[in-house]
Amino acid sequence: MLFDSSVRKELARSFGATLVVILTIVVTMMLIRTLGLAANGAVSPQDVVLVLGYNALGQLPLMLGLSLFVSVVITLGRMYRDSEMAIWFSAGIGLARFIGPVLRSGWPTLAAIAVLVLGVWPWGNRQMGELKIRYEQRSDLSRVAPGSFQSSADGSRVFFIERAGGEQGAGRNVFLLSRKDEVEAVTTARAGRVDNSAEDRQLVLDAGHRNEQNLSTGERTRMSFDELRTVVDPGRASTATSASPKTKDTLELLADPTLVNQGELAWRLGLLIGAANLLLLGIGTSVTNPRRPNNWNLLFALLAFMVYFNLVNLSQAWIAAGRVHSVVAMIVLHGSALLVALMLIWWRDHAAVRRWPFARMPKPSPSTDSAALPAQSP
Numbered sequence: 001m002l003f004d005s006s007v008r009k010e011l012a013r014s015f016g017a018t019l020v021v022i023l024t025i026v027v028t029m030m031l032i033r034t035l036g037l038a039a040n041g042a043v044s045p046q047d048v049v050l051v052l053g054y055n056a057l058g059q060l061p062l063m064l065g066l067s068l069f070v071s072v073v074i075t076l077g078r079m080y081r082d083s084e085m086a087i088w089f090s091a092g093i094g095l096a097r098f099i100g101p102v103l104r105s106g107w108p109t110l111a112a113i114a115v116l117v118l119g120v121w122p123w124g125n126r127q128m129g130e131l132k133i134r135y136e137q138r139s140d141l142s143r144v145a146p147g148s149f150q151s152s153a154d155g156s157r158v159f160f161i162e163r164a165g166g167e168q169g170a171g172r173n174v175f176l177l178s179r180k181d182e183v184e185a186v187t188t189a190r191a192g193r194v195d196n197s198a199e200d201r202q203l204v205l206d207a208g209h210r211n212e213q214n215l216s217t218g219e220r221t222r223m224s225f226d227e228l229r230t231v232v233d234p235g236r237a238s239t240a241t242s243a244s245p246k247t248k249d250t251l252e253l254l255a256d257p258t259l260v261n262q263g264e265l266a267w268r269l270g271l272l273i274g275a276a277n278l279l280l281l282g283i284g285t286s287v288t289n290p291r292r293p294n295n296w297n298l299l300f301a302l303l304a305f306m307v308y309f310n311l312v313n314l315s316q317a318w319i320a321a322g323r324v325h326s327v328v329a330m331i332v333l334h335g336s337a338l339l340v341a342l343m344l345i346w347w348r349d350h351a352a353v354r355r356w357p358f359a360r361m362p363k364p365s366p367s368t369d370s371a372a373l374p375a376q377s378p
């Protein structure tokens with residue numbers, strides 16, 4: 001049908017252009033944030049591209065939903081301004097007839113959102129967590145480049161390695177300056193390595209000397225050792241941490257229906273259902289007056305998008321806190337949004353024929369009509 005094909009082509013072109021713009025803006029902001037994390041030492045500089053990719057995958061469902069919503073508002077708004085809607089309305093096609101073409105145009109994107117939010121989202125969060133854990137649990141010695149001084153994470157130790165060893169986490173001709181309370185120690189060793197077998201990550205130094213000085217009393221101590229162990233990263237040897245709900249698969253959330261897992265599941269499903277509701281809401285919010293030079297519909301649409309998805313995040317927090325049941329929260333939130341969208345379409349569709357009681361004009365009486373007729377001559 002000409003009506004369906006024309007509307008779907010317009011929506012496809014508008015969706016592609018909108019997605020490119022939104023994706024460029026969001027990726028640029030995430031790149032700046034990721035570079036800031038790398039500069040502060042939160043992520044490895046070598047993993048900036050991976051971190052950026054995982055963050056982009058996590059935000060892609062939200063960007064797809066926003067692009068769908070904005071494309072519907074822009075496309076139908078342009079049709080109003082160019083008087084195309086007047087032509088369709090005069091042909092007997094109401095605003096409710098646009099629901100079919102809009103949903104048929106948006107279902108592939110909705111399917112992509114479902115795959116991303118139910119499957120890719122937890123996988124990306126797991127990969128992000130593993131990158132951060134591997135970077136944070138590197139020993140101070142492994143961060144040192146041969147021939148340069150390097151401070152530890154807490155600033156209490158300074159390392160120097162003349163050259164790196166053959167095995168990972170090992171070095172030769174190690175210099176270590178440490179300070180704890182009022183005791184300053186200078187340790188030199190022929191070789192050093194990291195031991196991960198203990199509960200705490202330990203630095204093992206072989207064949208060296210250690211000089212200690214109490215800064216308050218001036219007392220000095222000198223010792224020689226064949227092997228010296230010092231704790232580098234206390235409590236970081238074990239990589240097993242409690243899994244966050246964001247890293248759990250959707251089936252795991254269903255199998256373990258705790259409050260936190262229910263909140264995470266409601267958030268994931270809320271993104272998908274919210275994207276579908278926004279398609280219908282965009283049909284009603286796109287109505288504009290072609291004689292009006294300014295179009296505020298897009299601003300109202302963006303405001304509605306922000307409010308809607310903030311309510312989705314709020315419902316997740318309430319479900320996780322046990323203040324409301326997950327099923328009740330989803331029915332109230334998304335059911336209300338669907339009802340508002342359908343009522344807005346109905347109200348816009350019947351705006352031309354709607355008559356309010358106080359706006360009705362009184363019908364002329366027969367006497368008035370006869371008086372208004374010109375007198376006929378005999």
